[in-house]
Amino acid sequence: MREGPDIARIASLVGDPARANMLNALMGGTALTASELALEAGVSLPTASSHLSKLMDGGLLTLASQGRHRYYGLAGAQVAGMIEAIIGVAEAVGPKRVRPGPRDAAMRVARVCYDHLAGEQAVAMLDRLFDRKLLLRDDNQIRLSPSGVSHFSALGIETHAKARRPVCRACLDWSVRRSHLAGTLGAAILDKIIAEKWARREKDSRAVVFSPTGRQAFERVFLS
Amino acid sequence: MREGPDIARIASLVGDPARANMLNALMGGTALTASELALEAGVSLPTASSHLSKLMDGGLLTLASQGRHRYYGLAGAQVAGMIEAIIGVAEAVGPKRVRPGPRDAAMRVARVCYDHLAGEQAVAMLDRLFDRKLLLRDDNQIRLSPSGVSHFSALGIETHAKARRPVCRACLDWSVRRSHLAGTLGAAILDKIIAEKWARREKDSRAVVFSPTGRQAFERVFLS
DNA sequence: GGAATGCTTCGATAAGGATCGAACCATGCG
DNA sequence: CGCATGGTTCGATCCTTATCGAAGCATTCC
Numbered sequence: 420m421r422e423g424p425d426i427a428r429i430a431s432l433v434g435d436p437a438r439a440n441m442l443n444a445l446m447g448g449t450a451l452t453a454s455e456l457a458l459e460a461g462v463s464l465p466t467a468s469s470h471l472s473k474l475m476d477g478g479l480l481t482l483a484s485q486g487r488h489r490y491y492g493l494a495g496a497q498v499a500g501m502i503e504a505i506i507g508v509a510e511a512v513g514p515k516r517v518r519p520g521p522r523d524a525a526m527r528v529a530r531v532c533y534d535h536l537a538g539e540q541a542v543a544m545l546d547r548l549f550d551r552k553l554l555l556r557d558d559n560q561i562r563l564s565p566s567g568v569s570h571f572s573a574l575g576i577e578t579h580a581k582a583r584r585p586v587c588r589a590c591l592d593w594s595v596r597r598s599h600l601a602g603t604l605g606a607a608i609l610d611k612i613i614a615e616k617w618a619r620r621e622k623d624s625r626a627v628v629f630s631p632t633g634r635q636a637f638e639r640v641f642l643s
Numbered sequence: 644m645r646e647g648p649d650i651a652r653i654a655s656l657v658g659d660p661a662r663a664n665m666l667n668a669l670m671g672g673t674a675l676t677a678s679e680l681a682l683e684a685g686v687s688l689p690t691a692s693s694h695l696s697k698l699m700d701g702g703l704l705t706l707a708s709q710g711r712h713r714y715y716g717l718a719g720a721q722v723a724g725m726i727e728a729i730i731g732v733a734e735a736v737g738p739k740r741v742r743p744g745p746r747d748a749a750m751r752v753a754r755v756c757y758d759h760l761a762g763e764q765a766v767a768m769l770d771r772l773f774d775r776k777l778l779l780r781d782d783n784q785i786r787l788s789p790s791g792v793s794h795f796s797a798l799g800i801e802t803h804a805k806a807r808r809p810v811c812r813a814c815l816d817w818s819v820r821r822s823h824l825a826g827t828l829g830a831a832i833l834d835k836i837i838a839e840k841w842a843r844r845e846k847d848s849r850a851v852v853f854s855p856t857g858r859q860a861f862e863r864v865f866l867s
Numbered sequence: 868g869g870a871a872t873g874c875t876t877c878g879a880t881a882a883g884g885a886t887c888g889a890a891c892c893a894t895g896c897g
Numbered sequence: 898c899g900c901a902t903g904g905t906t907c908g909a910t911c912c913t914t915a916t917c918g919a920a921g922c923a924t925t926c927c
Binding site: 424425426427428429430431432433434435436438439440443477478479494497498500501502503504505506507508509510511512 | 648649650651652653654655656657658659660662663664667701702703718721722724725726727728729730731732733734735736815
Binding site: 452453454464465467468469471472488489 | 873874875876877
C-alpha cells in the first residue's frame with residue numbers, strides 16, 4: 420500500500436456510466452453544455468450537473484462560461500489520451516465486436532459533431548477552404564478572408580459574428596485525427612447541407628448520409 | 644448515450660482504491676499471490692479474493708496456478724499502458740506534490756513498466772533506435788527493419804514473432820509524455836539489462852537503478 | 868421590469884458494492 | 898489419514914453515491 424498519485428480517484432470518475440458517456444461525447448473535441456451532456460448521458464439535468472462538478476473537481480474538465488451558456492470540454496490532450504487508452508482496453512477485453520458495420524463506415528465518412536459536420540468529408544472540406552484562401556490559418560486560429568465572406572454570402576450564409584461564439588473554430592476529428600470546421604460557420608454549413616437535402620441525419624446516430632446528387636452538389640460547392 | 648466499448652466498466656474496476664493498489668503493485672511485472680496482494684491493498688483476504696475475481700472477470704488479470712499457489716499478473720502490456728496513462732493524469736491533476744524526492748527522480752530516469760523499461764532512458768533509447776533505422780515508424784505502428792533484426796540478433800535477442808503478441812509496440816510514458824518501446828522486444832531488452840547486471844530493480848519499487856559501468860554499457864549498446 | 872432559459876443546489880430515496888468473520892474447498896506434508 | 902496452509906464462498910452489515918423533483922440563482926430577451 421504505497422502512496423502515490425491517486426489513480427483510484429481518477430479512474431472512479433470515469434467509472435460511472437453517466438460520466439463515461441459524457442467524456443465519450445467530449446472526445447470529439449467540442450465543448451458541450453450541461454443540457455447536451457445530460458441528454459448524451461441519459462440522465463436528468465440535476466444529475467448531470469452533479470457529475471460535471473465532480474469531473475471539474477477531479478481536473479478532467481475545463482469550463483468556459485459564455486453568457487448563460489456554460490461549455491464543458493476535456494481538460495487537455497493528456498486526459499483524452501487516457502480515455503483513449505481505456506477505450507482500447509475495453510475494446511480488447513470486451514465482447515468481440517463484429518467487423519465495423521456499414522454504420523461505422525458511414526460515421527467515418529460524415530457525421531454530426533454537436534452542430535457541425537465531422538468525418539472525412541468535413542476534414543477534406545476544411546483543407547479545400549484553406550487551399551482556396553476562403554479561410555486563413557492564423558496562428559492556431561481560423562479567420563475568414565474577405566473573399567470568404569463574399570463567397571459564403573453568395574451561398575446565403577452570413578458570416579458576421581453576432582454572438583460570443585466564434586465564427587470559425589478548429590475541431591479535432593475523432594476518426595481522421597485532423598481538424599475540421601466548427602463555430603457558427605461550421606454550424607451554418609451543416610444547416611445548409613440539411614436544408615438543401617443534400618444529406619440526412621441517420622436515425623439515432625451521428626451519421627450523416629449524402630444522397631448521390633447531394634454529394635455532387637456538396638462537392639461542387641465546397642470541394643471544388 | 645451511444646453504445647460502444649464499455650469504458651465505464653473497465654474504469655470502475657480501476658476506480659476502487661483496493662483494486663488500484665493491487666494493479667499498482669502488479670505494475671512491477673512480477674505476478675503476486677492473493678495474500679501478497681491483500682497485504683499490498685490493505686484489505687482482508689476474502690475482500691482481496693473478491694476484488695481479484697472481479698479483475699479477472701474484467702479481463703485485466705491473468706492467473707497462473709502452481710500447486711496451491713495462485714499467481715495473479717497483469718493481462719498484458721495494453722493494460723499496463725492504460726494504467727500508466729491514468730497515473731499520468733492523476734499526477735498532473737493531483738495535489739501539487741512536494742518536490743519529487745530521490746526515489747521519484749530515479750523512477751523518472753528508469754523504471755519497470757510491466758515487463759519492459761520506461762522512463763527517460765527508455766524514451767531516449769526508442770528515439771535512437773529510430774535514428775539508427777533499426778526500427779521504423781510505420782503509420783502508427785513500429786516495425787523492425789532488416790538491419791534491426793540482425794542488430795538485435797547480434798546482441799542475443801531473437802526478434803521473430805511467435806505468439807500473438809507484437810514484437811514492437813509503443814507505450815506512452817507518463818513521466819516524459821512520449822513513447823517508449825514495449826512488446827516482446829521491449830521485454831527482451833529489459834531482460835538483457837537485468838541479466839547483464841547493468842542495473843538492478845529497487846526493492847519495493849518500480850525504479851531501475853543503473854550502476855556506473857552498467858549505464859556506460861547500456862549507452863554504448865542502445866544510445867550510441 | 869417581467870418572463871424565459873440554462874444551470875445549480877437541496878433534500879430525500881434507493882441501490883450498489885465494499886467489507887469482514889465464519890464456514891467451506893483444495894493442495895501439500897508427514 | 899490427519900493436519901496445516903492458501904484461497905474462495907457465504908451472509909450480514911454498513912457506507913458510499915447515483916438519482917430525481919422541487920426550489921433557487923444567474924443571465925439574456927422582450
